[in-house]
Amino acid sequence: MAPLVDYEKAAGLLKKYGISSVRSSYVGSAEEASSFLKGDDPIVLKAISQKALHKSKSGLVKLNLRSEEEIRKAYADLVKRAKPLRPYKILAQSMLSGGLEMIIGGSVDPQFGKMVLLGLGGIYVETFKDFALRLCPISTYDAASMLRQLRSRKIIAPDNRSENMIAGLLLRASRMFTESNLSEMDLNPIILHDGRYDAVDIRLLE
Amino acid sequence: MAKKPSKTRKYVDMRYIMSPKSVAIIGASEKAGKVGNAIMQNYVDVGFQGRIYPININAEGSIMGYKAYRSILDVKRSIDLVVISVPAKAVPGVMEECCKAGVKGIIIVSGGFAEVGEVELQKRVYDIAQKYNIPVLGPNCLGVMDTRSRNDTLFLPTFKIDRPKIGGVSFVSQSGSVGSSTLDLISGEGFGLARFISYGNAVVIDEVDLLNYLAHDKYTKVIVFYIEGVKRGREFIELAKKVTRLKPVVILKGGVTELGASAAHSHTASLAGSAQAYEAVFRQYGFIEAKNLEELLYFAKVFDTQPPSRGNRVAVITNGGGHGVLATDALYLNGLVLPDITAESKERLRKTMPKIVNIKMPLDIGGDAGEERFSAALDILEDDPNIDSIMSITLFQTPGADEKVADAIIRHGTARKKPLVVVSTGSTYTKSHTSIIEGAGVPVYDSPDSAARALAALLWYSNYKNKVVE
Structure with missing residues (x-):
């Protein structure tokens, strides 16, 4: 199986291409996780392992943690669940609530090569299958037409500004995927909130 | 289909396949019901203007009034195109003779190659074509119909399928049956046809060659394609980028396979199957995608005239x-x-x-x-x-x-x-x-x-x- 790129390394790669991701850090204990708390904002804890590609399905994601007590419990439970998946790491992230979720992805078609995908993200990906696909590298025209192709375009890009923002993001993600040795890419979800976006989950396969 | 080297190669010359001045039909026969009989009969019926040489290993005297030969090597005159309709096993031998006789193009109508698992036999066809550097269409195809020169290799009797009138639409079909039935429908439409090409197993001439040929063909205004897949994906795209700016290309893709989907680890890879990739490529590079045979015709005629x-x-x-x-x-x-x-x-x-x-x-x-x-x-x-x-x-x-x-x-x-x-x-x-x-x-x-x-x-x-x- 294609190896999963380490989360922090993946986030670093995104940053290099000007794609921002949500504040996150590996934590080695419940105490470290608690120190990740900032003000009143809740956090998320995730167990990450090569052996578990669907984190939320395997109960490896703990959402909306606000207190040290909640964090301690969640951390202990994650450690228990992740035991068979060793080696694993625990990642703490700021939790973004509300916002609209989209996916930008990449895959390699056996006939044509690297392709980039844009769609309605999060839990809706599989249900509505509302996505647009293009061969890499894409042009600005392609990026705009991908967005226009989506049935959900009014949801994920309600105005011109967000449309331009997403098109720009898509171009950068496509360039990153084209120039890298990645075979699969899921930036899902990317959450649009407060006039900006952040990649919340990053899954890159070499 | 045979594997080919992935390196970019030159496009195959289609001239002698499409509009030859002389044609030899190997497997030509007086026996009704034989493919070689129907092909020969059509050359006579549709009024082909060039020379015709019927060839049959058992030939004596003449076939349909044309002097017949037992081998192409006996003709001893220049031959542009050979249409081969003999049992698959005999094809490589016949091809060798054709090449020695200096023919300029070959259409192999015969089936019985990779499509039924005879991969080795098809490889031999490919090797001979490479050795002599000769354009080969097929095997397992109907060949071509050129409405202007009346070069018509279809083994479908003229009373069973109407021939379209002369026009500006060229139609390429991987499948013979989709090709011939659609041709019959086109005859019933008001628009005319420039070229028809059925290319079967595509051992030498494939989608890339045909797209290039029709892009530069002065008689072709609209290209209509029925494909089940392309063999040289990247080259097809690089060419398409230019061609779709020159002429409209209407395309129908049949046969949706899900290669690779089972091995997917991500949402993206599971969504982006082979069918989705083709659809994306068509949209991105300006192909006009038809969803069914009816749309092929609907689109062909509006692009032809409006x-x-x-x-x-x-x-x-x-x-x-x-x-x-x-x-x-x-x-x-x-x-x-x-x-x-x-x-x-x-x-x-x-x-x-x-x-x-x-x-x-x-x-x-x-x-x-x-x-x-x-x-x-x-x-x-x-x-x-x-x-x-x-x-x-x-x-x-x-x-x-x-x-x-x-x-x-x-x-x-x-x-x-x-x-x-x-x-x-x-x-x-x-x-x-x-x-x-x-x-x-x-x-x-x-x-x-x-x-x-x-x-x-x-x-x-x-x-x-x-x-x-x-």
Whole structure:
């Protein structure tokens, strides 16, 4: 199986291409996780392992943690669940609530090569299958037409500004995927909130 | 299909395959029912102008009045094209002889190669073609039909399948059966054909060669493709980028496989299957995708005759109210809209139409409308800057619709000011008019829906060429 790129390394790669991701850090204990708390904002804890590609399905994601007590419990439970998946790491992230979720992805078609995908993200990906696909590298025209192709375009890009923002993001993600040795890419979800976006989950396969 | 080296190679020369001056038919036979008999008979029937050499290992004297030979090596005259219809196992040997005789192109009609698991045998065909550097079409194909030189290798008797008239649409089909049945349908349409090519297992000549050939072919205005897959994906795309800017390419992809989907680890890879990749590539590089055989024809004829579309505003003229309602639905379902016509057009229409005609879109000019009303309405709507294209619903069952109406439509529909399509639903009497209208170069559809789909395809391609994001 294609190896999963380490989360922090993946986030670093995104940053290099000007794609921002949500504040996150590996934590080695419940105490470290608690120190990740900032003000009143809740956090998320995730167990990450090569052996578990669907984190939320395997109960490896703990959402909306606000207190040290909640964090301690969640951390202990994650450690228990992740035991068979060793080696694993625990990642703490700021939790973004509300916002609209989209996916930008990449895959390699056996006939044509690297392709980039844009769609309605999060839990809706599989249900509505509302996505647009293009061969890499894409042009600005392609990026705009991908967005226009989506049935959900009014949801994920309600105005011109967000449309331009997403098109720009898509171009950068496509360039990153084209120039890298990645075979699969899921930036899902990317959450649009407060006039900006952040990649919340990053899954890159070499 | 045989594996080929992945390195880019030169395009195959199609000249002698398509328009030869001399043809040898290996496997030609007097025996009715044999493929070699039908091919030979067709060369005689369709009036091929070049020299014909029937070849059969058991030949004595002549076949259908042409001097027959036992081997191509006995002909001793220059031969442009050889059509091979002998059992698969005998093909490599026959090919070697052809190459030694210095022929310039080979079509292998015979089946019995990779499509039935005879991969090794097909590899030998490929190797011989490489060794002698000779263009080979097939195996397992119908070959070609060139309406101008009347080079016609189809083994389908002329009484079973009509031959289309001469025109500007070229049709390429991987499959022989889709190819021949669609050809038969094209014969029933008003538009004409330039070239037909059925390429079967594509051991040498493949999609990339054919796309390149038709892109540069002066007789081909519209390329119509039926494919089940492409062998050289990246080269196909690199070529398509240029070709779709030169000419419209209408494409139908059959055979959806899900290669790779089972190995997917991500959402993206599980969504982006092979069928989705083809669809994406078509959209990205300007292919006009047809979803079925009917759309291949709908699209072919609008691109063959009508000018590019500037926008999504479609004026509807009708001599039947219900069809106006259906047309409105069809437009909006296909991303098109009814326009607000200008005040000036309204004024002009009021002056020319009787009081009973309500001056709004869709413009119902009445069941008793004749040539005068159709002509006036078409004149006015052609001038209107708020209108991008016109759908003229012309129901010939009505008392006023006759050959004069047909004439008026032909006059407007061939002016190429704005795209014009006709909707005429009906049978014998209707068809007597619509075949003339379409033959003159105005596409006719039997429903508002099919006409709307054609206009939407025309607009999509016009936007692609102008880089307009829908």
